[in-house]
Amino acid sequence: MNKHIVLLLGLGILLSACGGNSNNSPDSTAEKEPSAAPAASEKGIGEIKSVTLNNPLKPDMVAKGQAIYDMKCAACHKLDDMRVVGPGWKGLTERRKPEWIMNMITNVEIMLDKDPAAQALLEECLMRMPNQNVSIGDARDILEFMYANDGKK
Numbered sequence: 001m002n003k004h005i006v007l008l009l010g011l012g013i014l015l016s017a018c019g020g021n022s023n024n025s026p027d028s029t030a031e032k033e034p035s036a037a038p039a040a041s042e043k044g045i046g047e048i049k050s051v052t053l054n055n056p057l058k059p060d061m062v063a064k065g066q067a068i069y070d071m072k073c074a075a076c077h078k079l080d081d082m083r084v085v086g087p088g089w090k091g092l093t094e095r096r097k098p099e100w101i102m103n104m105i106t107n108v109e110i111m112l113d114k115d116p117a118a119q120a121l122l123e124e125c126l127m128r129m130p131n132q133n134v135s136i137g138d139a140r141d142i143l144e145f146m147y148a149n150d151g152k153k
């Protein structure tokens with residue numbers, strides 16, 4: 001018990017010493033960068049600020065989403081985790097927030113230019129996903145299909 005308290009106190013002093021120094025040291029802000037990066041790209045950049053998910057999924061939306069996928073996306077995206085031109089979609093809805101996914105679909109140029117997570121994909125895939133002219137309504141149906149693909153009911 002006592003040991004823990006001493007440890008905590010010691011830690012507190014160490015931390016506050018760092019905090020004190022950092023006030024006038026410009027370098028210290030760099031230490032925060034790794035944890036800040038994912039948060040910045042959580043929802044992505046674009047018109048989609050918040051998405052309400054359906055529980056259970058709506059079968060008609062899933063079907064529409066699948067039809068659009070077959071027509072406009074299947075050439076570059078598989079439904080398993082294999083990368084073809086772009087990343088496979090398996091697990092996508094667990095990796096990304098729904099807002100990010102819809103912004104990626106409807107605002108891909110800006111996302112590739114400015115969003116850190118999209119830029120990281122671009123570095124891996126070495127090709128820019130083309131703008132598919134997908135409306136927000138169609139993107140929402142595709143999202144529904146993506147959840148179905150990930151086994152959500």
Ligand code: HEC
Nearest residue numbers: 072073076085086087104105121122125127128129132142
């Ligand atoms: C010509 C190939 C191509 C087509 C067609 C295409 N994409 Fe992509 N997509 C890519 C590439 C390549 C990436 C990776 C980012 C980059 O390099 O631009 C990507 C990334 C994505 C991502 C992010 C994946 C992840 O793992 O986070 C989503 C979501 C996405 N595409 C959705 C779509 C949808 C929806 C369609 C159809 C309407 C579509 N894409 C059509 C090439 C394509």
